[in-house]
Amino acid sequence: MNNQKTLSVLNDLLNITNDRIQGFSKVEDKVWEQYPLLRADYDTMVSQSHTMKNQLTNLITERGGTPDQSGSAAGAIHRAWIDVKNSFSADKADTTIGNVVYGESAAIDAYQDALDSGDLCPESSRVVLDQLHQLKASHDKFENLEDLKN
Template sequence: MNNEQTISVLNDLLQITNDRIKGFEKVEGKVWEMYPDIKDEYDRMISQSKVMKNELINLITEKNGVPQDSPSIAGAIHRTWIDIKNSFTVGNLENSTLENVVFGEKAAIEAYQNALDTGELCEKSTKIVAEQLRNLKDSYRQFKKIEEYKKE
């Protein structure tokens, strides 16, 4: 197991987590205020993302790595695309925004699963990343339910 490769994988996850936080921040105010019944879940996701971010930073620094603590370029492009798409959305902006959240959560799940599948993580990192993946899957299921509920 290559320490540099482990740091690289963890930094990729850190950027994805930062993308998730930025994505949630962009959604705030557009949808959640209209649906106070899901506001608590949203707040929990933000808090969870910040904990995940800190855990990843700690794992990277424990390996003597330098955390790349910024959102990714791909994430910035995706958020810009969502802004453009939403500016042309006619009808239900809430459903469109929920679809984007579900899409983002699914992409994060795939990235986390790929990170685990690389075999480049030490035992401690694997345990933490696997737990974060479980939380992402829970989040995805929750938002998928909300998205389906809003379509009815």
């Protein structure tokens, strides 16, 4: 197992988690009127994201790496696209929730790719797998919008 590859994969996941946190800040107060039952799940997702960030940061540091606390270029482009899309959308709540689902799907794919790469040490794999399960659970809650309306 190459420690540099492990650190690279963990930093990629940290960037995705940072993107997730920044993306959630764009959701603030845009959907609560139409989806009041979503607020508690959203707050849980934000809290989980910060915990995930801390876990990844610790794994990187324990392996002698330097955590990259930025987000990815792709995440910045996606957030800019969300802003443009929301400015033209009649139903900003549905558009915003749809973007959350899209972002969660992309994170799930990246986490699965990280696990499939074989570049993670056993401890890192356990943490990443646990985080993947959390991502899938939050994705599933947001996927069925009609169940969340008033």
